[in-house]
Amino acid sequence: MIFNSFAFVVFLATVVFVYYHPAARRWQIEWLVLASLFFYAWEQPALLSLLLLSATITSAASYAVLKGAEPRLAATLGVVANLSILAFFKYNHLVADSLGAQIGGVGRMLLLLPLPIGISFFTFHGISLVVDAWRGKVPKAEPFGPGRHYRNTLLYIVFFPQLVAGPIVKAADFMPQIGWKKLDDIDWRVVFHYTVLGYFLKVVIADNLAQQTTFIACPACQSLASIDLVMLLVGYSVQIFADFWGYSSIAIGIAALLGYRLPINFNRPYIADSIADFWRRWHISLSSFLREYLYIPLGGNRRGPVRTYVNLIVVMALGGLWHGAAWSYAVWGLWHGVGLAVERACGASEGAAGRPLLRAFRIAGVFAFVTLGWLLFKLPDFGDVIQYLAAMAANTDIRPSLLRCLVIVAYAVPVFAYHLLPSRRFGTVERQMAMEGLLLGAIILNSGSSNAFIYFQF
Amino acid sequence: MRSFISSSRAVLGWAVAAVTIYATAIEIGRPRIMLHPDQHSYNLARAERALLAEGTPSTVIVGSSLGVRVPDDWLPRDWLNLSFGGKGATTGLALLEASPLRPRRVVVEVNTVDVPMDKVLAAEASGPIPLPLRRSVRGLRIEYRPINLLLSGFGALRSGAAPSPRSGNLQAACEALPRSADPTSQEVVAREIQRQLEAPVPAGLDRSVSELQAAVSRLAMQGTEVVLLEWPVDPQVAAGPRQTAIRNAVREAMPGLRWVSPKPNEFQTEDGLHLAPLSARRVACELVRELSA
Known part of the structure; x- marks a missing residue:
């Protein structure tokens, strides 16, 4: 079920009505779990069992950790089990494809398995719960028992607003929020602001740009003008931001409607003045997850510069592979990892605060770097990427399509305005509500x- | 709850105000929409026009992007062009059946009969804003989306935009069309022609022709005159396996139907299949003349 469908509107209205109905007050959490499972099963009922398997393993491991029964072993098993589920179901096609002719019977069997929606997200939630429990950051549910812990674990992992495309919520942030919610406690400003903004970004910007960016395809790219190819890439850069921040924003708004707080996932990433700054602003929940659960355990920047660069590149390459089971995603991660390492080696990670002209140049440079990288997202075949770049360099004599450029500019302007005008500049709550009204219009x-969200494939 | 009421009232109030101002401006200005951002938007706006069934067109053309090349104002006012980019005639026929339109004559393009029917276009064009509301509020229609307005305004400003024939003076406009050839790139034409020479999959063609035959029979039962139309294409493409197979299959399935193939003395295509702008106008004039005879 996708947020921009009629079925979802009916689903949400039913869930909220029952959730806050006085008669169902005692069963709020159970109802939310049930609703979330239904939400997931709507698309892939057969794979519900995998989601439940991951949640059950996570619950058992974290329960053992919290109870103090062989906590290190339990935590290790929990992490390994979730990583194995992720590896087996997400990377089966990559392994089979890489084996090529030597694929054999096992490889062919792997190719038959479908990719479960949201697997990257729910397995990371599982890892977060086990690790946070082991680190003593997750409080025990009161009264502490396996049933209650299982229920709370299920809600954390299957909570429908963030189940299929995030944001990735750390267990230490979510678990303490689980409890009885009252209608009067809803922060309606948060609900309206994020929901309207999210839907605007998705259905007005991303869905309309999607019609244009279908032209990022080769060999068709060979007949397009250089300017068109550049504009299409800029359009895709805007689209992927609007699509993903749109989803996260709707998720935050809906979670607030149910009394839960999800982390802000984007902070105007295209005004980043360094690649490091970009990753502090883009998909913040993933960046902070990778930093906390991978980069720091690898040694972070505490073991000298060379090890720091290696850690950055390894973490970003794995982060790239997390996005999708194709080598192009790993190369995309490497592109950013090497960028981060070079930037750090040159001492340029700190940005250019206080020097507006230099900052403007750097923002443009980072945007160009990031936008070029998205080509690996859009075209998983390296041959196509090279063809696209070659056409971009060669087709300067072809006349560009003014219509296409105008459409892309028209949809990019609101997104760039959003980046350049921080929300607090709108001042009063009344002005914010006026802006939300215009977005709704x-x-x-x-x-x-209506298109599915790009990040659903991850 | 007080916070909910004040927030929702303010946000909805601004939204309603914005929509009302826009719809009023459209109602007063009645702008002419000439450009759409993409093929899909164009198709939806066309499908919406059929579903809203404004006016009573005497003739409806159903077909593909070949027919899209013919501008509306180069056809008589009581004609409706239901050609859709990337689709075939069966999609237009399905939409015609779903709409309340009952034209006297339906002109069916045969060149792209092998393209499968799009069964969701009508559903997509029908929502999410209810059609009765769109019928009475022009500003809520797909056709009048702000982006279309912006692009059409831009198109009107561009110098060299093709002039539109004055209303009721189509014949004079046809006679006044310049005799010069359309500028085309021979390299592009040669490359695209190669793509057009592939023969259609026989099973797919048979299925499409059967669907067409069934739709044509239903129209005939309602007393609608059905005319088969073969748009002129590059001679190499016309003699190629795809067009030949389609022509033979349609002729065999529907032997008694009138077949028109308007061919002006000179025409150019941009890619072997799609008519260049000036040629499209000449062909439109020729089609109108043939069907009026």
Whole structure:
């Protein structure tokens, strides 16, 4: 079920009605778990068992850790089990493809397994719970028992607003929030702001740009003008931001409607003035997860410069592979990892605060770097990427399509304005509500065709 | 709850105000939409026009992007062009059946009969804003989306935009069309022609022709005149395996139907299949003349 579907509107209205109904008050958490499982099963009922398996293993491991029964062993088993599920179900095609002719019977069997929606997210939640429990950051549910702990674990992992595309919520942040919620406690400003913003970004910007960016395909790219190819890439850069921040924003708004707080996942990433700054602003929940659970355990920046560069590159390459089971994602991660390492080696990670002109140049440079990297996201075949770049360099004599450029600019302008005008500049709550009203008006007047969210594939 | 009421009232109030102002401006200005951001938006706006069934068109053309090349104002006012980019005639026929339109004559393009029917276009064009509301509020229609307005405004400003024939003076406009050839790139034409020479998959063609035959029979039962239309394409493409197979299959399945193939003395295509702008206008004039005869 996707957020921009009629089925979801009906689903959400039913969930909220029952959730806050006085008669169902005692069963709020159970109801939310049930609703989340239904939400997941809507798309892939057969794979619900895998989600439940991951949640059950996570619950058993974290319960053992919290109870103090062989905590190190239990934590290790919990992490390994979740990583194994992720590796087996997500990277089966990559392994089979890489084996090529030597694929054999096992390889062919692997190719038959479908990719479960949201597997990257729910397995990372599982890892977070086990690790946070081991680190003593997760409080025990009161009264502490296997049933209650299992229920709370299920809610943390399957909570439908963030189940299929994040944001990735750390267990230490989510578990203490689990409890009885009252209708009067809802922060309606948060609900309206994030929901309207999210839907605007998704259905007005991303869905409309999606019609244009289908032209990022080769060999068709060979007949497009250089300017068109550049504009299409810029369009894709805007689209992927609007699509993913749109999803995260709707998730934050809906979670707030149910009384839960999810982390802000994007902070105007395209005004980052260094690659390190970009990763503090883009998919913040993943960046902080990778930093806390991978980069720091690898030694972070505490073991000298060379080890720091290696850690950055390894973490980013793995982060790239987390996004998708194709080597192009790993190369995309390497692109960023090497960028981060070079930037750090040159002492340029700290940005250029206080020097506006230099900062503007750096913002443009980082945007160009990031936008070029998205090509690896859009075209998983390296041959296509090279063809695209070659056409971009060679087709300067072909006349560009003014119409296409104008459409991309028209949809990019609101996104760049959003980056350049921080929300607090709108000042009063009244002005913010006026802006949300205008965005809602745009949703009514200019929605594109409904498309699935890009990050669903991850 | 007080916070909910004040927030929702303010946000909805601004949204309603924005939509009302926009819809009023559209109602007063009645802008002419000439450009759409992409093929899909164009298709949806066309499908919406059929579903809203404004006016009573005497003739409806159903077909593909070949027919899209013909501008509306180069066809008589009571004609409706239901050609869709990337689709075939069966999609237009399905939409016609779903709409309340009952034209006297339906002109069915045969060149792309092998393209499968799109069964979701009508559903997509029908939502999410209810059609009755769109019928009465022009500003809520797909056709009048702000992006279309922006692009059409830009198109009107561009110098060299093709002039539109004055209303009711189509014949004079046809006679006044310049006799010069359309500028085309021979390299592009040669490359695209190679792509057009592949023969259609026989099973797929048979299925599509059967669907077409069934739709044509239903129209005939309602008393609608059905005319088969073969748009002129590059001679190499016309003689190629795809067009030949389609032509033979349609002729065999529907032997008694009138077949028109408007061919002006000179025409150019941009890619072997799609008519260049000036040629498209000439062909439109020729089609209108043939069907009026």
